[in-house]
Amino acid sequence: MNYVIEMLNIRKEFPGIVANNNITLQVKPGEIHALLGENGAGKSTLMNVLFGLYQPEQGQIRVRDKNVEINNPNIANELGIGMVHQHFMLVEPFTVTENIILGSEPKHRGKIDYKKAEQEVREISERYGLQVDPQAKIRDISVGMQQRVEILKMLYRGADILILDEPTAVLTPQEIQELIQIMRSLIAEGKSIILITHKLKEIMEVCDRVTVIRKGEGIGTVEVADTNPTELASLMVGREVNFASTKSEKVPGREVLAIEGLVVKDSRKVDMVNGLDLHVHAGEIVGIAGVDGNGQSELIEAITGLRKAESGSIKLNTQDIKNLSPRKVTEQGVAHIPQDRHKFGLILDFPIGENMALQTYYRQPFSKMGILNYKTIDQHAAALIDEYDVRTPSTSTKARALSGGNQQKAIIAREIDRSPDLLIAAQPTRGLDVGAIEFIHQKLFEERNNDRAVLLVSFELEEIMNVSDRIAVMYNGKIVAIVKPSETSEQQLGLLMAGSKLPEQVGDH
Template identity: 50%
Template sequence: MSETNRAPAIELIGIDKKFGAVHANKNINLTVAKGSIHGIIGENGAGKSTLMSILYGFYHADSGSIHIDGKSVAIRDSQSAIAAGIGMVHQHFMLVENFTVLENLMLGAEGGALLAKGTDSARAALKKLEEDYELEVDPDAVIEELPVGLQQRVEILKAMYRGAEILILDEPTGVLTPAEADHLFKILRVLRDQGKTVILITHKLREIMAITDTVSVMRRGEIVATRKTAETTVEELAELMVGRRVLLHVEKGSAKPGDVFLSVRNLTVKDSRGVTMVDNVSFDVRAGEIVGIAGVAGNGQSELLEAITGIRKPTSGEIFICGEPVAGYDPAKLRSIGLAHIPEDRHHMGLILPFEESQNAILGYHRDPRYGKGPFLDPELIRKAAVEEIEKYDIRPPNPRLKTANFSGGNQQKIVVAREIERDPKLLIVGQPTRGVDIGAIEFIHRRIVETRDAGKAVLLVSVELDEIRSLSDRILVMFAGKIVGEKSPETGEQTLGLMMAGIAA
């Protein structure tokens, strides 16, 4: 059969899925060519994960059919998917951390009651897979001792060991350094060249352009376009995702730094296990500048923010806000002296999802006399203030009485951003400002952060998105293993920053 006539690796026909009133997938038709890398992009809530969950057997479609290699298949569960030659590498790895690489590879596929025979067979198979696909990893290494890039490699090996001809990767570079991401792309190209089919789910348009052969765009549960990657642009894909033109770069003038608003001196912070996560860190942030902290997740950035914002007590060291020593202050006291905090995880620390939008809009500021008299809150005053923020921050739907859980991720984040920035803080602490946020809301939130800087405020930014750090920051501090290993300008190349993030260069 010729290349053009051979059956596609995957054909989804009329896939439809509802969750109550939410129409997650609407009559999806998708064809993925054998031996290709096919990207699927879309905003949060566009239906990408639902569609892949149907393909991997986590969900059942309400209607429609799935064809693998030209044959109709019924995928009832993940075992059916594996049997059909489909493997999936999840955003959060599905590995047993205190098992070795080989033990994780065999788990669920032991090869009979006699483990010794199965172990020998698995070791030989692993060696061949490593050679075939350039997936080298020590079979006897314990997972928890491996860097995340190698852990991800183990996930790919697991899928290959189970006979996967089709590999689905969900946001695979979210926890990788740039160098690790580049190596992943090299592996994916090798897999493609060996005849495997790869589906890449990501929100990073640059990655789509760098690695895929074809890209499909989802919006509001539908596939609105499929393009040959070589025949499209980042700008066109962004417009297809959002339904309007999007500004993809951050417009900002030069910083005009003023007085030091935040000063951190010799700060050490331990986590709940007694492990040092922030190790003798010192830096300043001035009025009128954005200082970004770059680093792979888990290198102490979260604990640093928690210490500065009063959530976690420092082990030692000092923190000053506008010259006032504040180490040990609680969050309420810090808010009263001009600190505002957009937390890294809006669901756990920024919002109470069953509350109305207007109620979340005053969290932490509920004692403000604008919202009532004495100990009593006035719901009408609260909603009136919420309506003003909804209009100013383009929060949709514009309903202050709607439960916060019913807003999209981007609009939930806008509720938090509006609440904190509208307090006119001296110091704004921002953690992962656009995590799980659609591209249209990213543009809006970035603009607000720059406006806060331009109003003479000091901004400390933490993000695992290196593009975001480089676009927004006036100075970049790089964290590795709890230490600040260097300071760079935002013009510094991605490769240099990536090496620093990996602890290799300064």
């Protein structure tokens, strides 16, 4: 059998952990091959070995039937292997073209030939349907566009084996569909793609074969045509996973959050939240559905004290909390699972134990007279780590070293542990595997059943439909409709999110 890539019996160790144990991966020419596994299963490590960022302790790599040693990414590039990392490697103040040619600049009389570079970028961009403006600055373009720049970087260097690491984790549903089209056009051009993912829906839609890794071990490779999401989930997690969220009926209680006429500007002084009204009660999960950029982030930042509101009121248990400091807001009984766990959820170079005390470190028993009690902080963290199944070697491991799913579980443990009246969960399962998603949804249901108010903001329509008791649709900075999941469909929700009115507006407002 001809393979473009063979990774045979690869073993990769880090201090105290075997990340890849005797894993074999074989990729055929012209296929989209999924690499599936839970957060922390060893998928990215295996691909970093293929891309030359890590050296394996044992095993053999073959590219187009030849044994190769890939000691650094330059050798990978020469072999036609390119990689788009989960966290993009782009220089924000540079233009699209400058990022793409970085390190491989075309020269003319000793100077960089920008005109030629722009022309080449435009040609490749059009050929693969990537539609990127070569002159735009990276900091001014959307995450989906930045990802296209990463793909162009590989194509510019002539890569024909493309590794995409969790490429849809930060994309909106529309951008995901666009990326799937791009992947299909790349395959039509004779490229081969390795797709690191844990999204089963995407594997079923776009992949030919899938190799499953569990806890660093290779479980096997299956044809996508011969499998289904349930089977893949149990191969990945090692047990049956419940996809349908089971939540009991519950009558909501008193009003916990009341927002009236809220106006919030973004950093360019544009009204992103524009006269918004919203009410959330104890014992209910209200999901906010909307296309990214319709004011969701500004709304959450205003409630949590991270951004000043211009006018209107935000009341928690009838007390106005508008424009209080973030600490004052949390002390009033608001917990916040932020949408960007690296920027706002964790201090990555702090131990995970200290991260779990970020909201409470200044109070007894964690400190006295300004002196921290590390023993108590550690004991408290160890109990939460155990309860929330946060997989970490110890409480002193840096947060940076944990997988995304375990970082997220740590944040959720810290926020829920304070028994808040209002829990704001923004993209709580972004980039997580089915096992972690199931766990987090369970925790949200527990909060609701304990008579807490939960505000869920998510771009995953399936999540909004499965988890919410009521869905508030946000468009142009306003709540344009409130619907019940049982009385609406994903299509109707999509129409509302795009600003259309339904023939009969469902629910109350």
